[in-house]
Amino acid sequence: MSDRLVRKPDPRCPVRPGEPCLLCQPGATGPQDCGLVYLVMSDPELREAVRAAGARR
Numbered sequence: 001m002s003d004r005l006v007r008k009p010d011p012r013c014p015v016r017p018g019e020p021c022l023l024c025q026p027g028a029t030g031p032q033d034c035g036l037v038y039l040v041m042s043d044p045e046l047r048e049a050v051r052a053a054g055a056r057r
């Protein structure tokens, strides 16, 4: 048996570029089922704004 620590993946918040997912949305277990991520990424203008914000970081 390995004595190395096993780290869980550190999911990033797609709508807050560079920040980790803090499970701030009720019912979300990560970005994969976050309602806010779904709404933002479904809107072309908002998606582009998030992409541009990430590029500025």
Ligand code: SF4
Residues within 6 Å of the ligand: 012, 013, 014, 015, 016, 020, 021, 022, 023, 024, 025, 028, 030, 031, 034, 035, 036, 037
């Ligand atoms: S729950 Fe959604 S909005 Fe909140 S940090 Fe995680 S991915 Fe981002």
